Amino acid sequence: MTLSSLLKPERINLNLKSKKKNDVLKELIGLIKTGSDAQMLLDTIHTREELGSTGIGKGVGIPHCRSLLIDKLEIAVGRSKNGVDFNAIDKKPVHFLFLIIAPPQDPGNQYLIILGKVAMICQELIKKKRYLEPQTPEELINLIKSLEEKL
Amino acid sequence: MTKVKAQINLLRTLEELDLILKDMASPAYKKIGFKSPKPTLDFVKTAEKERAHIADQVEPILLQKYERIMKRYGGRVVVQVINGFCGGCFIKLPSEYITRSSTDITNCPNCGRFLYWVK
Numbered sequence: 001m002t003l004s005s006l007l008k009p010e011r012i013n014l015n016l017k018s019k020k021k022n023d024v025l026k027e028l029i030g031l032i033k034t035g036s037d038a039q040m041l042l043d044t045i046h047t048r049e050e051l052g053s054t055g056i057g058k059g060v061g062i063p064h065c066r067s068l069l070i071d072k073l074e075i076a077v078g079r080s081k082n083g084v085d086f087n088a089i090d091k092k093p094v095h096f097l098f099l100i101i102a103p104p105q106d107p108g109n110q111y112l113i114i115l116g117k118v119a120m121i122c123q124e125l126i127k128k129k130r131y132l133e134p135q136t137p138e139e140l141i142n143l144i145k146s147l148e149e150k151l
Numbered sequence: 152m153t154k155v156k157a158q159i160n161l162l163r164t165l166e167e168l169d170l171i172l173k174d175m176a177s178p179a180y181k182k183i184g185f186k187s188p189k190p191t192l193d194f195v196k197t198a199e200k201e202r203a204h205i206a207d208q209v210e211p212i213l214l215q216k217y218e219r220i221m222k223r224y225g226g227r228v229v230v231q232v233i234n235g236f237c238g239g240c241f242i243k244l245p246s247e248y249i250t251r252s253s254t255d256i257t258n259c260p261n262c263g264r265f266l267y268w269v270k
Contacts, residue, residue, distance in 0.1 A: 036269050047167045051198050054185060062185075066170045068230055068238060104170055104226030112179040119183045 001110055003117045004145035006075050012137035016080040016097075021049075024084045025063060028099040031076040037069050041101065055088025059131075060122045064100040064115060073110055074101045075118075077140065079131060096131040098122070121147050155256055159267045161209050162217055162229045168202040170226060213256060213265075220263055229265040239264040 011031045018024040022042075029041045044065045048054070055061040061084075076099040083093025098118045102111035124147045125131040134140035174180045175195050185194065206214055220228045230238035237244055240262035248257050249268065257266045 040269075044167050047164060048171055051171065051201070052185065052194050056185065065167070066174070066226075068227060104166075109177070109179070112174060112177055116179055116183055 001114070002145075002148055003075075003114055003121060004141055004148055006073060006114065007077065007137075007141045007144065009137035009141065011074075011076045012140055013077070014079045014134065014137065014140065016078045016084070018080070019082065019084055021084060021086050024078065024080065024086070024094075024097065025049075025099075028063070028076045028078050028097060031078075032074050032099070032101065033069065040069060041065070041067055045099075049087075053087040053089065055086040055090075055094050056119070056122070057088055057090040057092065058126045059083070059088075059092060059095040059129075060126060061086045061088065061094040061097040062100065062115070062118055062122065063097065064102075064111075066102050066104050066111065068104060070101050070103050072103065073106060073114060075099065075114075077137075081132075096122070096125060117148070117151070120151055124150075155254065158210060158213060158256055159229065159265065161205055162213065162265055163267075165202065165205050165209065165217065166221070166226070166228050168198055168205065169221060172198050172202065216258070216263075217265070220265070224262075224264070227264065229267065230259075232266050232268050237262060237264065237266065 013027065013031060016024055016027055018027050025042060025045055029038050033041055044067050045063050048065050049063065054063045078097045080095050083095050086094035088094055100115055100118065121144055134143055172195065175198065217228055227239045232238060232244060235244055236242065237259040239259060242259065242261040251257050258264060259266055
């Protein structure tokens with residue numbers, strides 16, 4: 001399973017409006033679920049974030065969790081030009097976010113494999129701020145696809 | 152919040168923490184290298200401490216049942232009822248379970264998983 005095959009244009013927001021962590025998480029979760037499900041997902045994400053921020057530094061955040069509300073691996077991507085205070089390990093604002101949600105059990109543990117791939121792709125996207133290049137969700141998917149092929 | 156809802160919420164948090172701990176223990180997760188902002192703070196120990204804190208608040212008999220179901224299924228211990236079906240084994244639940252859910256902690260009669268309804 002490739003990362004790019006899991007990305008859907010309707011789950012990519014290249015112009016996130018929120019500036020605070022909680023609000024940006026809500027914005028991202030809203031790309032996957034709405035209503036009471038969205039609130040429950042937010043609570044689950046918070047459980048994970050309270051153990052330590054998933055802001056891995058250099059402007060990237062990878063919030064993730066497992067949830068019963070999801071039947072298959074779901075990914076939402078967001079970009080904030082102004083940056084979000086995400087309590088990242090380097091204390092710098094986060095500009096690029098991957099939200100990954102998986103069911104409690106998934107065949108072949110794809111969740112962890114994809115999580116690892118996202119971390120590697122992010123290293124590439126950080127270089128020369130390449131995450132600022134795409135102008136449309138489709139362009140971002142193509143960029144990730146090309147980076148994935150080089151891994 | 153009712154006592155039933157409070158206990159279900161604790162069980163749900165417990166399951167979330169167990170799933171996080173399980174992932175954190177895997178080599179693939181460790182390789183990604185998520186770090187705690189404070190170097191002195193160990194990620195896994197923090198999660199274990201939080202888990203113990205939550206487990207302390209769960210009624211012992213429910214905790215015992217939770218551990219047994221988690222051991223059997225490895226996840227999906229506390230499940231949502233969707234259109235009258237158990238979210239774990241997908242059996243159609245008897246209608247009396249919906250009435251009981253507001254006053255009692257209910258378990259699926261087929262798989263034993265804890266059930267909760269979203270109104």
